[in-house]
Amino acid sequence: MVDLPTLTKKFQKELNAGIASLVLLSVLNKNANPMYGYQIAKLLEDYSGDASFMKQGGLYPVLHSLENSGLLESKVEPSVSGPPRRYYEITSEGRETLVIWQGVWKQMKSFVDRAIK
């Protein structure tokens, strides 16, 4: 028997792997101010409507890895309530990368659209 839900979940996860980086970079590029994790997650929730594409917990390791590659920068600031927050901001390398990645995504999108039509 094919385990449909598990397979679908796995497929979704594999799709998310690359897209999450593109989406996070775009969101941080669009926003003039640095944003913290929960804020970003909230914003993505608004974009996705009722459908939930990925768990919010999965965003953080992607943010770390983007920061490690120098595409994002972060700084910790104390918050009025609760633990200090880490604010992320896109770097100029991040902006350059984003332009290229958007191009890649556009090509990919039209290729997939044509293939699955």
Added chain:
Amino acid sequence: MIKSIEEYLEQLKTELHGSDAATIQDALSDAEEHLRAALANLRDAQPEISEQEALGQVIEHYGSPSETASAYAEVERRTVPQLTRETPKNTSLGNFFGVYTDARAWGALLYMLIAFVTGVLYFIWAVTGLSISLSFSIFIFGLPLALLFLLSVRGLALLEGRLVEALLGVRMPRRPLFTQQNLKWFDRLKELAMDKHTWFSILYMFIQFVLGTIYFVLFVTVLSFSLSLFAIPFIQEVFDQGAILVSGDTYSYVPTFFYPLLILGGVLLWTTFMNIARGAGKLHGRLAKFMLVTD
């Protein structure tokens, strides 16, 4: 059913068991920041739902401990610290001289120099902090001082970790250790004082002073000795000045046929030291990981 954020973090820690200690520390700190913010937000927006229900919803969005753990494991697998990428190995001779192209060796050299400065600063800070905290602890205002000192130790441990990761290529925490919020400052002090991580960090600050001094002395001695070996032919040929001081202002000359030997000696000495530095850097990285990262 998870009843509190602390319980979530405990489960996440269990799920991440076996991952890199530094990754675990990062994951816990991210989860704590997010869950607390999300929970507070939801409770503000919908005060009518119970704390338990709200937590359930927040975790539903954030992902279960096992989902979160697998997300970190996945990304961690793809990103390793820059310096750990191995250079291709060939012969043992190539290995010996290949040290010049090895970023870890240069990183370790730089670290040895910096360790002298940080070692002295850590030592001063630890001695001052400990003695002030201890001597003032008979007064009531001694305790907040002790708290500030112990917090600063945590901060310095994180900072040292960043340095170790950048220069020695050992994965260290990138986020501060998570701590329970809403603690009274006295409980916070008690928690810090009971944590062996705090005392290991202070011990590390003392050890760094000794090691930093040793590294620095070795570095300067070997560097100047190697350079002086290179300099002998140069001084004798260009300035026509004997390189060996006999007595008073009488100098004697090193015979010309020794020149290749001198140069070779200088190269070998420095290359050997680079190899030792690489090894020492590796050991120091392990020491730092053991002392500064909780398991």
